[in-house]
Amino acid sequence: MAVQNTDNRSIVLDTETTGMPVTDGHRIIEIGCVELIGRRLTGRHFHVYLQPDRESDEGAIGVHGITNEFLVGKPRFAEVADEFYEFIKGAQLIIHNAPFDVGFINNEFALLGQQDRVDITQYCTVLDTLQMARERHPGQRNSLDALCKRYGVDNSGRELHGALLDSEILADVYLTMTGGQTSLSLAGNSSDGHGSGDGSGSQASEIRRLPATRPPARIIRASDEELAAHEARLAIIAKSAGAPALWVQLLEAQANA
Template sequence: MTRQIVLDTETTGLNPASGDRIIEVAGVELFNRRLTGKHYHAYLNPDRASHPDALKVHGLTEEFLADKPRFEQIADDLLEFVRDAEIIIHNAPFDCAFLDAELERLSRPAFKDHVAQITDTLVMAKSQFPGKFNNLDALCKRFGIDNAHRTLHGALLDAELLAEVYLSLTRGQDSLVIDLETPQQQLNVTAHALDGFDLPVAAASTEEMAAHESFLRLLDKKSNGKSIWRPRPDQEDAR
């Protein structure tokens, strides 16, 4: 059984080293690959204005954030929520750099020291879909996840969408009983010897062989004779 937290942040800008701060943080809990309904969410007062480009992305104004808690006021609650879980983040180095900067201001250990591990879904997506757009919107579209309500970036909404993206990215990596919640619900699988089965083999008809040959000729033509579906001359003797 694995506890996972899908995490996202919104920030005043792109560079924590220049003083940019976290203004929103959210995480949703997965347990045994199911959303549990538990989540953490907080807006934060960064004591500074957001960069105009960042403001266009998240829409969180200074006026809205003025009465919100500061990071030091929510740090304990946040760390307790994520403690010892696997943390799933899209473009993890970005969010972790901001979390580390906030924790360093409080003389706390780096974020990774509070959790079991950090998994970057952007790295996973680039591995599965090299050369394609792999931002959250692109992945939602690719996996058929409805994100029509995402007009602005928001940490909680993005964490919920990323949870669905993560489950789609990792579908098939585990057993066929992956979504069963308890051992009592899992299937009892009995091994059977197959040497007693007589499996019929249906030979292709003359018409099917002719159609197959026609298709191979088409592949030869389209590939300029480089089709891998026919043996090369040096392979004929090995057949």
């Protein structure tokens, strides 16, 4: 089925999860999206935290800072599935490392038995900014933080990953990378949060990243046990994917350059 996008509508999307890979039963715990029409932010966004009915890995919590306790009482995906689907349907989705997020979104719909929604490419087109960046900057680091530095995008508030914040930053990176527009009024600056795509909803303000002017954080080095656990997790990822993790491949490529 061909996806029609007659209004030049794009949704910049990001998720946070309990861990990875999705085949280990990990779930989405945060979805953040901002809407673009004609390369302009409309102010509409979708943002929600989700109860995954399982605990997050410690490593994942270290990345996004969303604790198991924080998610108690949050809605389950089933409660927001229709609203989320209506918000993204027919749009071009702009995602950094799209296979990760797309896989998790497809899985959430599959767990609900919604067979008409289990393949996101049947009702959206998908643009992967990581793949785009690799084609433009082969052999270089192309993480979101690296792209912010390369294109002069301010990400000073990004001390932890967060789906809404990262989608806002990615919108800025994408527009700069593809056309040069930079100064944006981002929807997430509102104290309102999740919901119908009109910028409403209270949850967005519950986790906020601290300003860049805070004192430098204390650096805690990983213990030998933690490093061993990290290496074990990388081995699991490599076995599941049939190849080393993408960032491992990039580091190896840089080392051999």
